[in-house]
Amino acid sequence: MSADDIFQAAKFVIQALDALKNEYEKILENLVQSAKILSSKKIEEKINLLRNSTNRIDLGIDEAHVMIRLDNYLQNVEGEKHKLRIQVKRLSQENAWLRNELGSTQKKLHESEQINACHSIEIENLRFLKDIQRYDHDNSTNQENHEHDLINDLFSSDDADDEQDNQSNHSKNNIDSNDDLSMVTSQSTNSSTNGYEIPARLKALHTLVLQYTSQGRYEIAVALCRQALDDLETTLGHQHPDVATMLNILALVYRDQSKFKEAISLLYETLSIREESLGFDHPAVAATLNNLAVLYSKLNKFKEAEPLCKRALDIREKCLGISHPDVAKQLMNVALICENQAKYNEAESCYKRAVDIYIKTFGYDDVNVAKTKNNLASSYLKQQKYLEAEQLYQDVLTCVREKDFQSLFSPASRRHSETQIVTTTLKNLSLLYRRQGLYDAAEIIESCASRAHKDSQAIIQALNMVQQVNHL
Template identity: 60%
Template sequence: MSQEDVLHSTKIVIQGLEALRNEHGKMLDNIIGSKQSSSMDANKIEEKAGLLRKSMDMIELGIGEAQVMMQLGNHLQNLEAEKHKLRSQVKRLCQENAWLRDELAASQKKLHDCEQINAGYSVELEHLKFLKDIKQYDLNENNSALTKNSSPTNISSAQTTDVVDDLFPNDDDMYSDQQGANGGNQSKRFDSYADLMASTSQSASGSFISSTGYEIPARLKTLHNLVIQYASQGRYEVAVPLCRQALEDLEKTSGHQHPDVATMLNILALVYRDQSKFKEAAALLNDALAIREKTLGPDHPAVAATLNNLAVLYGKRNKYKEAEILCKRALDIREKCLGALHPDVAKQLNNLALLCQNQGKYDDVESYYKRAIDIYTKTLGIDDPNVAKTKNNLASAYLKQQKYKDAEVIYKDVLTRAQEKELANKPSSLNQQQETQSGTNNENYDAQGAWYKTILSDQPTVTTTLKNLSLLYRRQGKYEAADALENCAAKARKDPQAILQALNIVKQTNLNTQQNASSASSVS
């Protein structure tokens, strides 16, 4: 039975019970009336009246229960109606929610489209700035070419160098990076971007011609400088689209198998490498290597540059054996093309030594470093910063092998040369600046600025040397001397006189060591 049938039956039962109650009431009235008028047995009459009253009580109870059932039925109906109402509200809310979701999706799509349009405008704006810089660059180059045509002897004077990137930065490189972060030479850590600008001279047409005759378009050099600027600022979201746009333009105009495309692949790979996107960088470098080997030949300097960049990448991923193979091949190419005494050969030897050092091949490390020092000394001079840096690296290799005496000799030699260079470059008129006239005073300030510029340019290597020498003394238990050298290292960046203080500390430490050794031998 349904709920409605139950309620209908209950109503009928209530009506029947009420009729029965009325009937019993009349019967009870009749019995009471007959009791007064008749002479029937009073006990029987009372018994009948009691039965009627009891029956009426039962009828009243039934009517009450039926009414309760009716109330319950009405309550259930109200609940069902409320339930139906709530279901309707839920359905309406679901419809509204679905509509809001559709509206949100449409708004998100519009936002995404706007962001893409905005990003496209940003890239286009950067591209327009790039084209503006190229036009300005071409204008400057044309003016420069006119000047050079009037003075033929200066045509071959514009020289650039291919800076080989160190595989594993030491304290020296870290200091240079810190300088860049503080507003100094921020392009220091991106030197390897100048990957194909090796030994080039500018032609009258505005291109850069390498020593092997390969023409490098001037706009690639301009793009290279812009990428350095953006990457050094950490603005990879600008540098990467800039490279990709230039790469796309080159592929459309020259085809994928073109040396300029390989150069752009190298630049983009180095940006990815600085972002630690090693997988993407390796793919680009391998592509660039294949293009250069096919178009320029397997023994071209540009191939050596790409091999070196790929070796750098493998070194950062701790694949030292694979990196060593690539580095040796790059070394062979540079020796064949540039000669055994070229500075770039020495830079490649530095990289190879660092790789071998990470593999524990210290005999090869010593051989490579000594050969690099010899090349730098013969080609660039004993006071070239590369000589001091390579000596410092060799001493660090000795330090790792616990060859403290050999390391100390080299560290002391580096500091001595730095002190001698300081004294040689220091202008004699610095102490008389306050006593001279205005014009001469300006000249003295210029001389002082040039002197400080020369001295402070060597400070990263000097600071590293002082720190490494401090570490050496600390390992030998000479803690007082180690602390003193650390103080000198902290002051060396601003005060070149700290080098002299360090040398005095080294001299005094050696003197104390000799005295202690003499005392120990006399006691024995």
């Protein structure tokens, strides 16, 4: 039976009960009037029965009304449930729509971030172009006399060399750790005497790229180099020397990222362009050959590095003369490559030539003389030629002592390069004494060497100990 049937049945019962109640009330009224006229016990009983029946009829009517109200309530509940179902359905639809909108918004946000990144690169490029315009219109002639040659400035200079591995332990000389093959040619090898001068805008770009690489922002540096390279190739052609210089700068970025394979590929492309546009014996060609030798040495491919470095030496001797300081630097590079291949005689010859050039050019007490003697002494140490090595170390220390020692190493005027040379020399001498069994002297000198960078008295004490050992 459905709810409607129950509802209709309840209404019918109520109507029937109302009719019966009315009938009973009439009968009861008649009996009450009769009872007033005729007092009878039976009539009283009938009146009571009728009243009880009337009460039961009232109770039935009330129950029927309750059922009707209950039915109405249940209908209302069903209506509310239906409304809630509709509302839940609508909320589900709205939730699905919001999810779609959120996904679309996230996608748009990602696209906006990409566009923003592209705009950031474009802004940097515009700043770069602005710098180029500023440098293109800057015709100042007051450039520094010792400005580094950008052609050769792929790696740090000799002054930034760290202590060699073979000078502090028994392992072989690791060029990758100390940049001994790095060199910077003086500005005199550039410009008009050789028919090619690097434009100011490329120098500005080089400075800007160095700033980005120092901050670790390699993607921007590469983008700038690539854009400039495309512009140069479009305006000047692929075989122009400026394109080669741009390739050299890009190789710098790849070198800083340890992408040696890509850097070597770019340097070979640079070499081809410079040989064709500037000639096979141009200093720029020597610079590229030297840089290739550096990279091969960093990969411990000394056999591949040697012919490149020697060819660079030949070119520098032809262009600069056999007594030029840059020739001495190239000789140092050749010597280090030979030394790492155990070609000690050839390395010794190159070291000695470099020492002679530095003494003639800068004087006996120049830091390059001390550095080259240290390298030569380390080569002797590898060959167990202790007397020759000891003599060179003592020459370096004696030369330092003959200078104004206190002024050289005082906190106010200390020069890092000279201090590093003295410290390295003391450590190497300590190693030599240990191999000779002079452990006490070795301990004292090593202790002094560890304090030499901040305590001038420690170095003086070490020099006195060297003299004492020398008089034994």
